[in-house]
Amino acid sequence: MKRKTVWRELRERALPKPDRLNKEEFPAYERTVEEDVLAVLTTGSTANLFYARATENVKEMLEVLKKCEDLEFLAKAVIYAREKGFTRTLPIAGLVEISRREPALFRKIADRICQNPHDWQQFIDICRSRTIRQGLGRSVKEVILKAIAGMSEYHAMKYPRAVEDMINISHPHESLNPRIIRYIKKKEHEGEQFRYLKILKTSENEDEIIQAITDGGLPYEVVTGSVKRMTPKIWERLLYQAPYFNLIRNLNNFGKNGVFDSMENLDYAVSRITDEKAIRQSRLFPFRFYIAYQMLEDFRGAERLRNALQVALEKSVANVPELDGKVAIASDVSGSMSSNLTGDYSVVQCCDLVGLFTGCLVKKCRDLPIVLPFEWDVREDIASQVYEKKTVMEIASCFSAWGGTSLSAPVEWLMRKREPVDYFIAFTDNEEWVGRSFIEAWTEYREIAPECRAYLVTLLPYRDYPVPPEMNDVHFIFGWSDAVLRYITTDPADQMREVMEIEI
The missing domain is CATH 1.25.40 (Serine Threonine Protein Phosphatase 5, Tetratricopeptide repeat)
Structure with a gap:
């Protein structure tokens, strides 16, 4: 045992020297x-x-x-x-x-x-x-x-x-x-659309207002802010005119105003939400569907809309290629994953995105991956829940943020189990501070799995990296869109290559 400790110490001394300290x-x-x-x-x-x-x-x-x-x-x-x-x-x-x-x-x-x-x-x-x-x-x-x-x-x-x-x-x-x-x-209303807007502001005739909305192609925000009294029929007209993201964001408003009491309207909304072309053209982050799902209130038709949002989320990542080989997914569920993604009033946290990405990747692996949620150590209880779920949305619901960050913990788990994998994929902010460093554990693990490549999908802009640039078997991918999953399944260098190939 002493000899093993000595050789480990010598190996770790040979690693590149860190040139900064992270937030911890x-x-x-x-x-x-x-x-x-x-x-x-x-x-x-x-x-x-x-x-x-x-x-x-x-x-x-x-x-x-x-x-x-x-x-x-x-x-x-x-x-x-x-x-x-x-x-x-x-x-x-x-x-x-x-x-x-x-x-x-x-x-x-x-x-x-x-x-x-x-x-x-x-x-x-x-x-x-x-x-x-x-x-x-x-x-x-x-x-x-x-x-x-x-x-x-x-x-x-x-x-x-x-x-x-x-x-x-x-x-x-x-x-x-x-x-x-x-x-x-x-405040003059000279153009054609402006004239329709003036009708909205001055008329109290429901049919005239609906005709103005239709003929003028007036947006949701303008209508709801201009009409003196919104009626169920006006809300219904807005449903059929709503752009995709507007529809997703306002399902509660439509539902609470009785729009989905009509089976025809509900069928339209479900069809629109799950339309593959509309999903692709919307360019929505996967977490936008998750937010809409989480925020949906109880009204007539809500359960069908929840199912539609689950289908839409699955379709939103359908263009991600499948991943061959043995895969380990390391999902960071430490306390720092409680950070809001887009602003202080955002309802989505990093741990939600970690869950969504984990769910998407589980669905894209040809063989069942090894799921390794981690904070101080690997959370096998969360992994067990993940294996029981069927949809991306259900998998995402298993994740929450708590505890310290040991980026080496999932690597140590693979070493203890003597599990060689082809891909080690982590969703994290890279702010490790518990246990051994990732670079130490990763260097040792490479003796078990010399062909394995690591992909650290970075979700926050701290810029504290656990390995230096010269380690070419560890790749960093940045972003919140489903494109990051595509880079994993193709070539991680594609992200920087796509940047360089943009024409100005």
């Missing part, structure tokens, strides 16, 4: 600036996290963007995060950083990041905060003017305060887009 003062490593940038843009949360207050966290993330000297890479990463990672706030912050340093590059990519007035309002708010640049400047105002010139009545109605911000900042001449500017500044 545990040894960690730095990696490339490019990886840091990608981590921030695809997992950046503006919420109060377990290890960082919102202001501290945002300040650290902005420092990462400022340190990126390769502006072309930063621009590509910002576009990737917005278009393929489906994140919004940090890509917009990245665009502000680019506007400060390279106005010409900013002009080339601005409309790919700020896709509507709501995005521009956040861009303006970030500029006003003076955390990245001092004010807006001529080049920014010119691009905002261009956005106003091409703005539709639909966007002006849906985001009136954001458009007002854009107008107040850029001071356009009325001739730039007369109907939009006069609607915002003078």
Whole structure:
């Protein structure tokens, strides 16, 4: 036994020396600036996290963007995060950083990041905060003017305060887009959609209002904020006109207002929610279906809608290829996984996303994987529950956050069982602090499974890595979308490769 301890100590002394400490003062490593940038843009949360207050966290993330000297890479990463990672706030912050340093590059990519007035309002708010640049400047105002010139009545109605911000900042001449500017500044309803909106605001005739909603293609937010008295028939009209995400978000509103008392309406909603093309085009994170499922209240038809949301979640990851070989899934259920993903008012925590990703991956393994939820140690009780569940939603419900973080615990479990696997996949924030370090355990485990590759799917932007860049058998993947699962089943280098291949 003594001899084994000596050889282990010698092996561990030969490991690369850590060059930083993580949030728990545990040894960690730095990696490339490019990886840091990608981590921030695809997992950046503006919420109060377990290890960082919102202001501290945002300040650290902005420092990462400022340190990126390769502006072309930063621009590509910002576009990737917005278009393929489906994140919004940090890509917009990245665009502000680019506007400060390279106005010409900013002009080339601005409309790919700020896709509507709501995005521009956040861009303006970030500029006003003076955390990245001092004010807006001529080049920014010119691009905002261009956005106003091409703005539709639909966007002006849906985001009136954001458009007002854009107008107040850029001071356009009325001739730039007369109907939009006069609607915002003078409350005039000159355009076709604006005339339908005026009917909503002034009419008390239900049939006339419904006809205006239909003919004008008026959005949910505009209708509910303009009609003097909402009726069941008006709610019903909104159901059939709702975009996919709007439908998912407002199931309770439709249900509480009696829309699903009609079997025809309920059938339509179920069909729409489970439509594969609509799911694919919506580009929703898997956790959006989980939130809708968790938040659904009791009303007539609610059980069918719950089942539809489960089906939609399964279909949302249907394009992830199946994974061959023996797989171990290490799901972090430690206390730090209680962090909210998108903001302090978010109802989804990291542990929910861990559960969803675990469930998705369980369904995508050809052979039954080894599920290893961990905190201080491996939670075999949670693993037993997972094996009993049939759907992704049911598997996700098994997970909650508590305890310390031992990223080495699932590796130690595999060593004790002498279980060689082909893939070791962890969903985590990488903030280990209990037991041996991951790098020590992983190096020893490689003697049992020399061909095994590790994938650490990183869910929060702390940038404390448990292994250095030179360890090419451990890969990091960043993000919250189902794309991270696709990179596991194909090639982890694809994520960075996709960034580099983006055309500007």
